[in-house]
Amino acid sequence: MFDFLPKLWTYTDEGGMATLWAAVITAVPALFAIFFAYRVGRRQIDIQGKQSDIMEKQSVIAERVAGIEEMKLKRELFDDRFDVYHATREWIRFIIGESRPPRVGPHAVEGEEQIIKTFLAEWDRSRFLFAPSVHKELRRLLTLSHQLHYHWKMRKGVDASGIDHADKEEQILAEFYLVSEDISAIFGDDLVLARSNEPLPDDITDEDDELFHAEGG
Numbered sequence: 001m002f003d004f005l006p007k008l009w010t011y012t013d014e015g016g017m018a019t020l021w022a023a024v025i026t027a028v029p030a031l032f033a034i035f036f037a038y039r040v041g042r043r044q045i046d047i048q049g050k051q052s053d054i055m056e057k058q059s060v061i062a063e064r065v066a067g068i069e070e071m072k073l074k075r076e077l078f079d080d081r082f083d084v085y086h087a088t089r090e091w092i093r094f095i096i097g098e099s100r101p102p103r104v105g106p107h108a109v110e111g112e113e114q115i116i117k118t119f120l121a122e123w124d125r126s127r128f129l130f131a132p133s134v135h136k137e138l139r140r141l142l143t144l145s146h147q148l149h150y151h152w153k154m155r156k157g158v159d160a161s162g163i164d165h166a167d168k169e170e171q172i173l174a175e176f177y178l179v180s181e182d183i184s185a186i187f188g189d190d191l192v193l194a195r196s197n198e199p200l201p202d203d204i205t206d207e208d209d210e211l212f213h214a215e216g217g
Helices: 004-012 016-098 112-129 130-153 166-179 206-214
Strands: none
Touching: 004 130, 016 112, 016 130, 016 166, 112 130
C-alpha cells in the first residue's frame, strides 16, 4: 500500500517536491495579496458609490433649500407690496365714501388721519417695491385728491374766475370711481405671488435636513 513512498522520497530527494513546495509557498502570499486587494478595491468602490449618492442627494436638498429661500423672499416682497395696495385701497375707499380725501388735524373724523398717514408712508415705500410707473400713478392720484379737497371746500358755486367747483369735484370723483373698479391694475403683475413656472419644492424630511447639515451644507 505504501510502495509509492520510496518513490516520493526519491522524487523529493531529486528536488522535484522541494520545487513544488517552494512554488506553493511563494504562491500562497500572492493569492492572499490578490484577494486582499480585491476586497479593498471592492470596498472602495462601494464607498465611492455611497459618497456619490450622498453628494447627489445633497445637491437635490440644496436646490430645494434654495427654492424655499427664494419663495420666502418672494413672499416677503409680496407682503410689502400688498401693504402698499391695502393702504391705497383704504384711501380710495374713503374718498369715494366721503366724497373727499381724508384729513389730518382737529377736523379729522376718527380713523381718517391714520388712513392718509398710512397711505403717504406706503406711497413713499412704493418707489422701492414697484416699477417707477406705480409710484408715478399714485402720485397722480394724490394730486387729484388735493384738487378734490380744494374744489370740495369751494363747491358752493362759481368763483370769480368762473370755475364750477361742484362740476370739477364730480369729475375728479368719477376718476376715483373708475380707479376703484380695479385698484390692483395700478400695480400690475407685481402683485402676483409666483415662482415662475416651476413647481414649489417638495417638503424636506428630517433625515434630509440632518444629512445636509452634517456634510456642512
